[in-house]
Amino acid sequence: MKIDRRSFLSLGMGVAAGTALSPLPWKLIDDISIWTQMWPWTPVPEIGEVNYVNSTCTLCPGGCGITVRKIGDRAVKVEGKEGHPINSGGVCLLGLSGLQNLYGYDRRIKTPLKRIGNRGQGSFQKITWDEAISEVVNKLSEVRSTGQAHAVSCISGSDQGTVAQLLKRFLTAYGSPNFFTMPSMQDSYELALYLTQGIQASVAFDVENSDFVLSFGSGIVEGWGSPVRMFQASSRWREGKGKVVQIEPRLSITAAKSDKWIPIKPGTEAALALGLASVIIKESLYDKEFVENYAFGFENWKDDAGKTQIGFKQFVLEGYGPDKVAKITGIDKSTIISLARSFVRASKPLAIGGRNQGRSTSGRLNEFMAIYALNALVGNINKTGGVWSIPKPGYIKWPKVEMDDVAEKGIKEPRIDAAGSASYPYSQYLLNRVPGILNSGQENPIQVLFVAGANPIYALPNTKAVKEAFDKIPYIVGFSSYLDETAKYADIILPNHVYLERYEDIPTPVGFQKPFIGLAKPVIAPQFETKNLGDTIFLLAKGLGGTIEKAFPWDDYETCLKETLSEKWDSLEENGYWIDSSLKPADWKNAFKTASKKFEFIAAGKAKDIASLFGFSSSTLEGDEASYPLVLIPYDSMRLANGFIGDPPFVMKAVEDTVLKGKDVLIEINPETAKQLGMSEGGFAKLATPVGTAKVRVHLYDGIMPGIIALPRGLGHTAYDKFLGGKGVNFNELIGSVEDPVSGLDATWGIRAKLTKA
Amino acid sequence: MSKLDDKKTDQKGQEDGVRGFIILFFIIGLFASLIVGWMIFPSLLYSKKKQPIDFNHVLHVEAVDQGCESCHYIREDGSFSGVPKLAQCVDCHEEVQGEDPEEAKFVNEYVAEGKEVPWLVYSRQPDCVFFSHVTHTKMAEMDCATCHGAIGESEHSKIYEQNRISGYSRDIWGKNIAGFKKNTWDRMKMDDCSECHVKNHVRQASVQTKKGGCFVCHK
Numbered sequence: 001m002k003i004d005r006r007s008f009l010s011l012g013m014g015v016a017a018g019t020a021l022s023p024l025p026w027k028l029i030d031d032i033s034i035w036t037q038m039w040p041w042t043p044v045p046e047i048g049e050v051n052y053v054n055s056t057c058t059l060c061p062g063g064c065g066i067t068v069r070k071i072g073d074r075a076v077k078v079e080g081k082e083g084h085p086i087n088s089g090g091v092c093l094l095g096l097s098g099l100q101n102l103y104g105y106d107r108r109i110k111t112p113l114k115r116i117g118n119r120g121q122g123s124f125q126k127i128t129w130d131e132a133i134s135e136v137v138n139k140l141s142e143v144r145s146t147g148q149a150h151a152v153s154c155i156s157g158s159d160q161g162t163v164a165q166l167l168k169r170f171l172t173a174y175g176s177p178n179f180f181t182m183p184s185m186q187d188s189y190e191l192a193l194y195l196t197q198g199i200q201a202s203v204a205f206d207v208e209n210s211d212f213v214l215s216f217g218s219g220i221v222e223g224w225g226s227p228v229r230m231f232q233a234s235s236r237w238r239e240g241k242g243k244v245v246q247i248e249p250r251l252s253i254t255a256a257k258s259d260k261w262i263p264i265k266p267g268t269e270a271a272l273a274l275g276l277a278s279v280i281i282k283e284s285l286y287d288k289e290f291v292e293n294y295a296f297g298f299e300n301w302k303d304d305a306g307k308t309q310i311g312f313k314q315f316v317l318e319g320y321g322p323d324k325v326a327k328i329t330g331i332d333k334s335t336i337i338s339l340a341r342s343f344v345r346a347s348k349p350l351a352i353g354g355r356n357q358g359r360s361t362s363g364r365l366n367e368f369m370a371i372y373a374l375n376a377l378v379g380n381i382n383k384t385g386g387v388w389s390i391p392k393p394g395y396i397k398w399p400k401v402e403m404d405d406v407a408e409k410g411i412k413e414p415r416i417d418a419a420g421s422a423s424y425p426y427s428q429y430l431l432n433r434v435p436g437i438l439n440s441g442q443e444n445p446i447q448v449l450f451v452a453g454a455n456p457i458y459a460l461p462n463t464k465a466v467k468e469a470f471d472k473i474p475y476i477v478g479f480s481s482y483l484d485e486t487a488k489y490a491d492i493i494l495p496n497h498v499y500l501e502r503y504e505d506i507p508t509p510v511g512f513q514k515p516f517i518g519l520a521k522p523v524i525a526p527q528f529e530t531k532n533l534g535d536t537i538f539l540l541a542k543g544l545g546g547t548i549e550k551a552f553p554w555d556d557y558e559t560c561l562k563e564t565l566s567e568k569w570d571s572l573e574e575n576g577y578w579i580d581s582s583l584k585p586a587d588w589k590n591a592f593k594t595a596s597k598k599f600e601f602i603a604a605g606k607a608k609d610i611a612s613l614f615g616f617s618s619s620t621l622e623g624d625e626a627s628y629p630l631v632l633i634p635y636d637s638m639r640l641a642n643g644f645i646g647d648p649p650f651v652m653k654a655v656e657d658t659v660l661k662g663k664d665v666l667i668e669i670n671p672e673t674a675k676q677l678g679m680s681e682g683g684f685a686k687l688a689t690p691v692g693t694a695k696v697r698v699h700l701y702d703g704i705m706p707g708i709i710a711l712p713r714g715l716g717h718t719a720y721d722k723f724l725g726g727k728g729v730n731f732n733e734l735i736g737s738v739e740d741p742v743s744g745l746d747a748t749w750g751i752r753a754k755l756t757k758a
Numbered sequence: 759m760s761k762l763d764d765k766k767t768d769q770k771g772q773e774d775g776v777r778g779f780i781i782l783f784f785i786i787g788l789f790a791s792l793i794v795g796w797m798i799f800p801s802l803l804y805s806k807k808k809q810p811i812d813f814n815h816v817l818h819v820e821a822v823d824q825g826c827e828s829c830h831y832i833r834e835d836g837s838f839s840g841v842p843k844l845a846q847c848v849d850c851h852e853e854v855q856g857e858d859p860e861e862a863k864f865v866n867e868y869v870a871e872g873k874e875v876p877w878l879v880y881s882r883q884p885d886c887v888f889f890s891h892v893t894h895t896k897m898a899e900m901d902c903a904t905c906h907g908a909i910g911e912s913e914h915s916k917i918y919e920q921n922r923i924s925g926y927s928r929d930i931w932g933k934n935i936a937g938f939k940k941n942t943w944d945r946m947k948m949d950d951c952s953e954c955h956v957k958n959h960v961r962q963a964s965v966q967t968k969k970g971g972c973f974v975c976h977k
Binding site: 002003004006007008010011012013014015016017018019021022023024027028030031032034035037038040044045047048049050 | 779780781782783784785786787788789790791792794795796799800803833835837839840843884885886921923924925926935936937
C-alpha cells in the first residue's frame, strides 16, 4: 500500500473532471468577459430625471445659445439651443466640451489664493474670501492714499456687458482711467465705421443673404465672427446660394471649402483691395447712386483752407492699378481684374476682413479701410447681404458715478497707453502699447493690475516682454476661474464662477445683424468657493467705502443685472436671449453722422490725407530678410482655442497629428522650401524669429506658399492641466507687437523667421 | 520459487492497492471540486448586502391606488422613474407615523438629514443596455411581475447579492448557478431578453439603425 505519483495525478484528473462538471469555469469566463465591458473606472452617466437649462455659451465671443442637459444636479451634456437666432441648434466642438471647463477640477481655482512662491511658479496658499477681500481693499486704500489712484488698472476680456462695465465703473469711482481690453478685429472695424460713417457702433455682416463673399483671410469655418452662425452660412453658400473667394497665403479649411482660393503674399491684402477698387472705378462698375449721392471724398475735394485734396478715385487709379498691385501681391493681373468684375456682378457682394478668427490682434487699419471701401463701392452698406452698423445695446443706464476729490484728480490723469490723446485720438484701448511703455520707463505707471476674463500673459504677442512688464507691476489681482498663465502670475486670485455657474449678460455677438443680448444662467450650483465677479467688485467697493461704495447701490450682482436689464429681463429669463428683430439698418439718408452727413472715404478733419488711411506700405514685418529669410504666420483652428479659454481635453483629442505629434508642434512648410533647407517630413527643426526661438517638427504641406511657414495658435500652454499644458509652442512667444501707424492698435500678422535643421 | 511467487503476489497486492488509491484520489478530487464548484464558489461569488432600510412593499401597496405605478411611475418624457427619490417619500414620511423601527430609522437618518437613501437596485441593468419601461409596460402591456417577480408582495427587503466580478445583481445574473430558470424573472441577461423577443416576434431590429440583433438593446 503506497501512495505514489500516480495517485496525485489521479487527484488532479478528478479535480479537473469535477471542475468541468461544475459551473465554476463557465461562470468565471462569463463574469470576466462582462467585467471587461464594464471597467469599474469607466465613467457612467448618472441615472435620474433629465432636465434642461437654457443658457449662453461664453467660451468665445460668438454668443451661441446652449441647452445644458442635466440629470439631477449633474450637468451631463451641452447642446445647441434649437431655434436660437445665432446658432439655431448648432454647437461647436469647444462649446460641446464646455463641461470639462466646469468639472475639469485640475484646471479650476477652487478658493481664493494668495501667492507664496515666485511669480509664474504657481505656488499658492488657500485663503478665505474675507481675508482676500480685506487684503485687496487694504492694498487699494494704500495706493489711493498716496495719490496714485490712476496707477490701478484693469485688463478685461471685453468692455461689453454689465460685468466689464462694473469693472470700468469701479476704476472710475476709484479714480483711474486705465481700463484696457484684449485686442480683436472689432477694434479696427469699429474705428473704420467711426471714420467713414461717424458712428460708434458694432459692425455686422448679413452673411445669410450675401451671394458672393470676398474674404481677405477670414477663417469663415475656422472661428471667425460667431463660429456656428458662420458654419451655417457657409453651408448655405455650399448649397449653391453663394460663392466664396478666399484670399490668403495658406490653404486653410476655409480656403479648401471656398469656390476659389487665391494665394497672396501675406501682408499685401490691403493693396489687393485697393487694386480691386481701382479696376471697379476704372471700368466704372461702382454703385453710382451710392457713390455720387451718399459718399464724400471719392472725387477730389477742397479742404477748409481751399486746398485741393486727393479723393479716393484718383488715389487708387494712380497708385493701385492692377499692374502695380499684381507685383505687390504676387497675384496675376488678369485674376485681379476678373475678381473685381465678379465681385461687382454679384447681386449681393460682401467683402470681409480680419484674418483667421480675428480675435488675437486688431489688424492694420488701412486693410480694414480698403476692404470697407470695396463694400462702399458696390453700395452694400446697410443693405441686404451687406455690411451693417448696429447700435450698441444701450441698456446699461446707471447713474453717473459720484466722484470724490481723489477720483476727480485720478480720472483726469492721461491714460498709460495714450489712447484718446492727440497721438491716438480715435482708439479707446491700446493694451498692445502697455508692455513696451512699462519695460522702457523708469517709473512704474501701474501699481495694481486687475485681470478679468483675459489671459494676457498667454494671449498677447511677445510673451517675454509681457512677462517682463508684469514683473514690474507690484500687485496683480486675478479674477480667473482657471489657473491659467496669467492667474499663475497673480499675487492674489479672487476666482470667478465658471460660465455654467453664473449669471452674466453677453451682448452683441461678433458680426450679428440685430441688437442682441444673451444671458448666461447658472446651470448648476457653484462647485467651489468662487464668487461672481460682479459680487466681488461690490465687496471691494464696500470695503473701500465712501463714494466708491455709493457707486454700487445694489445688494448683489443678480439684483444689479435684473434692474439693469429691466423690461428685457423676462424675455432673457424665458428664452435665454433678447433680440430687437424689428431693427432695420438705417437708410443712406440717415445712416451717416459725419460732418458731410455722407459716407466719407476720407474723414475730413480726422485724417491727414487719404494715403494715411488707405496707403499700403510693405514695411510692416519685424526682422530683416537676410537673417530671417522666411515669413512665419499664425493660423487658427476650431480645434485649438487660443484666447482666454484653453482647449479642454476632448478638444485636444481632435487636434490632428499633422498639427501636434506627442508634445511637438508641426510647422507647415512648402515642400519646395523644405527641399532647399534640406528638411523632410517629421524632422526636427529650430525655429528662430527676432523675438524668440522654438523647437518644432516639420510638416510638408503643398497648401502653403513657398517661403511662408505657419504655426497654429492655441498650443504651448504652461498652465492648465496635463491634457493641454506642455504641448507645442505658444505662437505669441515668437511674435512681436507691431503698432498700426494710424490707430496705434496691434497690427501684427506675422514675423520674419529662420528655420534650421535641429 | 515460492519466494518468487510471494514476490509476485506481493506485487499484485501492491498493484491493487495503488489502483485503489488512484480511484480513491480521483473520487476525492472529483467530489471536492464539485463541492467547490457547486456550493462554495456560488456562495463566494456574491457579496451579500442588506438594504439600508428594510422596506415593506405589502404595506405600501395597500396604501396606494395605482399599484406599482404609484411610486415607480413613467415620467412625462417617457423615461422610467425607477426607485423613488426622497422627495416622493417625504409626502407621507415627514414625521414618523408608525411603530416600525425601520421607518423611524428612515425618517431620522434620511428624511431629517435630507439625504437620499442609497437603495440597492436588484434589477439594475448595466449602462450598456438600453431598456425602455414604457414600451414594455404600456405598449406591450406587460405586467411588472413578468420581469420583476412578486416583489410587490414582499414584506421585507431581501438580501442584495452582487456578483463580485461583474458587479451584476444576482436577479440579473441568474438565481440558479446552473442556469436553470423556473420563472421569467429568475434571470435577465441578453439571452433572456432576446428569447422573449423571438418568441413573441417583436422588435428584432433597432428602430434607429434598422440593424438587427445587438442594436435593439445596445445603442
